[in-house]
Amino acid sequence: MAFDFDPVAPTYDRLNRIMTAGLDRRWRRRAVQALGTQASSLRPHPAFHVLDVACGTGDLSLDLLRRGHRVTGVDLSEQMLALARRKAAAARFQLADAEALPFPDASFDAVTCAFGIRNFVHLEKGLGEMLRVLKPGGRLVILELATPDSPLLRPFYDLYARRVIPLLGRLLARNRQAYTYLPASIESFPKGQAFLDILQNSKFKVQNCREQRFTFGVCRLYAATKE
Numbered sequence: 001m002a003f004d005f006d007p008v009a010p011t012y013d014r015l016n017r018i019m020t021a022g023l024d025r026r027w028r029r030r031a032v033q034a035l036g037t038q039a040s041s042l043r044p045h046p047a048f049h050v051l052d053v054a055c056g057t058g059d060l061s062l063d064l065l066r067r068g069h070r071v072t073g074v075d076l077s078e079q080m081l082a083l084a085r086r087k088a089a090a091a092r093f094q095l096a097d098a099e100a101l102p103f104p105d106a107s108f109d110a111v112t113c114a115f116g117i118r119n120f121v122h123l124e125k126g127l128g129e130m131l132r133v134l135k136p137g138g139r140l141v142i143l144e145l146a147t148p149d150s151p152l153l154r155p156f157y158d159l160y161a162r163r164v165i166p167l168l169g170r171l172l173a174r175n176r177q178a179y180t181y182l183p184a185s186i187e188s189f190p191k192g193q194a195f196l197d198i199l200q201n202s203k204f205k206v207q208n209c210r211e212q213r214f215t216f217g218v219c220r221l222y223a224a225t226k227e
Helices: 006-020 023-033 059-066 078-087 123-132 154-172 176-188 193-199
Strands: 049-053 070-075 092-095 108-114 134-145 206-214 219-226
Touching: 006 023, 006 078, 006 154, 023 059, 023 108, 023 134, 023 206, 023 219, 049 059, 049 123, 059 070, 059 078, 059 108, 070 078, 078 092, 108 123, 123 134, 123 193, 154 176, 193 206, 193 219
Parallel strands: 049 070, 049 108, 070 092, 108 134
Antiparallel strands: 134 219, 206 219
16 A cells, blocks of 8 residues: 655655755756766757656656756655645646556656655556656666665664654654654665666666665665666
8 A cells, every 4th residue: 555645745845855964956966867868869968758756746857847858747646746836837747656657658758756666566567667658768767765785874874764754754744654654665675786686677678777876875876778
């Protein structure tokens, strides 16, 4: 069952900035940069039609618009989408399930997903849908939170994730449950090579899969090109 994000929508952006010390903005910019250019394009910086999956309040969609891309955003939370429409008015937003995208095959030049894929109920089904609507040669870029690899950092991360984040959720969002769910979902999501192994499954038909780690590995960027 998918987590209901409607109740936390009003405080979602504020808490993101506080919990990441504003680094989430930098991570999203790196995701936009990772789109690169299509091999078939002769233009140095082509504008893509990008599908932003699990777009939330539209932060990544807004960054994509600023780079000149055309953006369609989808999310399961109508409250999140209402905020996204105000923030990034030039994008097109609609309520949709990432595991059953309402678009024809090969509809988009690129597909992005920032901090949302760990919430998919069926990960491989969601990946399959994102790749289905992506054009051959198109770029898939996924940004997700993760636990740090360093055994020296892990105790400090655990203290922050298990104690501080739920406390912030209770004080600022009046929703401790949501911000107890957050670290639990990060902990359970496959990271690094484990996620790349899923992505490189032959049924997905992707190439040039890679991972980038930011801020001691607490944020990971995964990118691949559809064959």
